[in-house]
Each structure stands twice: as structure tokens, then as C-alpha cells.
Amino acid sequence: MTREQRSKIQSIHEAQDTDAFAIPAEQLERVIARASVLQHAAGDGEQRQMSEQEIIAIGREVGLDAEHVRQALAEFRAEALSPAPPEDHPLLARWFGSPHARVRRVMHGDPQDIHRAFERHLSRQARMRAVRLRGTTSVWEPDSSWMGKLTRALDFEGRGYELTQLKSFSIVTAAASPSESLVTLTADLGEARSEQIQGWGYGLLAALVTLFVVPVAMNMSAWVWLLIPSLAAVAAGIGVFSIQRAMDSRRRRAALLLEGLMDQLEFGRRAGKPR
Numbered sequence: 001m002t003r004e005q006r007s008k009i010q011s012i013h014e015a016q017d018t019d020a021f022a023i024p025a026e027q028l029e030r031v032i033a034r035a036s037v038l039q040h041a042a043g044d045g046e047q048r049q050m051s052e053q054e055i056i057a058i059g060r061e062v063g064l065d066a067e068h069v070r071q072a073l074a075e076f077r078a079e080a081l082s083p084a085p086p087e088d089h090p091l092l093a094r095w096f097g098s099p100h101a102r103v104r105r106v107m108h109g110d111p112q113d114i115h116r117a118f119e120r121h122l123s124r125q126a127r128m129r130a131v132r133l134r135g136t137t138s139v140w141e142p143d144s145s146w147m148g149k150l151t152r153a154l155d156f157e158g159r160g161y162e163l164t165q166l167k168s169f170s171i172v173t174a175a176a177s178p179s180e181s182l183v184t185l186t187a188d189l190g191e192a193r194s195e196q197i198q199g200w201g202y203g204l205l206a207a208l209v210t211l212f213v214v215p216v217a218m219n220m221s222a223w224v225w226l227l228i229p230s231l232a233a234v235a236a237g238i239g240v241f242s243i244q245r246a247m248d249s250r251r252r253r254a255a256l257l258l259e260g261l262m263d264q265l266e267f268g269r270r271a272g273k274p275r
Helices: 003-020 025-041 052-061 066-081 090-096 111-124 146-154 190-217 223-272
Strands: 100-108 128-134 137-142 169-177 180-188
Touching (some): 066 100, 066 169, 066 180, 090 223, 100 223, 111 128, 111 137, 111 169, 111 180, 180 223, 190 223
Antiparallel strands (some): 100 180, 137 169
């Protein structure tokens, strides 16, 4: 075996060894976070603030585009600006799921300008009306006037008016940086969840009444009465599971509609800017 052949074989083995310990790029965050924990645990942590340019430089070292790093920084800063999620009864949330769907996005522009763009679009294009409007916070619901209902029913322009599937949703815009704003949309699905619970509750009540009445009317054996608690528990379990599945589907649908609204506003504002 020549020296050149041995050198090639050694290079192949070294490459294989290196690939065996390669870390996927998407795991970078976990590695950095763990290294930071270890350093602080050893008392070597440095309590200093990093500038945006330093973070961008670090991102560039690992192959991250500066624009994406700035976007991530804006979203990180905006976390503190995001409104707290609406309160809900913990037992209802645990059994039946949250009655809210929320989406957030960092968009270029002033928060007041962005909010006004939402106002114009919702009132003119989506046939929604503001039930609360204060600064950069608003709550919207479908326009219940006869003109709004007629326009949605005829739908000559083929808009679909899909946002009217949401009984109510809120818009909050807040500055995330000098040139960017955090937009938070939250849909309230509490009424839909209440309807689901009431429907299954009435159905379970009717089933229990039937289970009590039929054995008495038909003079059945006593052992039939022993089945009633078990059947009621099974029916209640099925009801809870069904409501959870239904609410999951509604939240996904609501989030999709809200994301679509953001897309329309964001791309529409970009298209309207002078070049």
C-alpha cells in the first residue's frame, strides 16, 4: 500500500469519525443553553448584556442569516409586550381545553399604523365591526346589521367572509423595535365550548333518565340498576373526549383564519408601498 493510499484511507476514517459526532443545526439552541447552565453552575457565568451586533456576529459564525437573527431578536423582545392570555376556569380548561386561539407575528411598521390597517380591512373587506376600540387594542365581531348580513349572504365579490365564523377576536399591536411591531390576535371560542358542553350535558341527562325509566317500566332485574353508574361514567368520558377533539379542531381552524388575516395585511401593506 502506497503512502498516498494510506493518506486517503486515513482521511476517510477521520471524516467518518467527525460525521459520527456531528450535531444537527436545529439542536444548536439546546447545546448553547446547556453550556450556559454548566458555566453558570460552575460560577463562571458572566452577567453582562450582549449587543444586537454581537448576537448577529455569533449567528453568522454558525451560518444564520442576519435578517433572521434580527427577526428572532424582535420576537424575543416582544415576548414581554404580548398581552397575558385570557383567564379561564382551570377545571374547564383541563377537561375541555382552552377556549382561546392565539397567533402572534412581528410585522414591519408602527403599531398604530398597523392597527389602523387592520381596522380598515376588517370594516371594509371582512364585514366585521369593532365592539371595543382603544388605541392599539380592539375587539371585533361579525357585523350584525341588516346590510352586513345581506352583503355576506349575497357575496357578489366571492370574498367568503370566513372571519365571520369567529364570534369574537381581539387585536393588540405593540412596538417591538423602532421599525417593527408585535401583532397578537386572540379568538374567543368560549361560546362554542359552552354549546358543546351543554349539548353533551343534555344528551347525558336524557340517557340517564332513559336508563332509570326503562327498568322501572319493564320491571327488569335489580342487576340492571348496577349498570347505570358504569354506563354514566363511560358516557361522560366519551363526552369529555369528544368535546376536547372538537375544541382542538376549532382552535386550529381559528388559528388558520387569524394567520390568513395577518398574511393579507402584511402582504397587502408590502404591495402598497412605493418602490
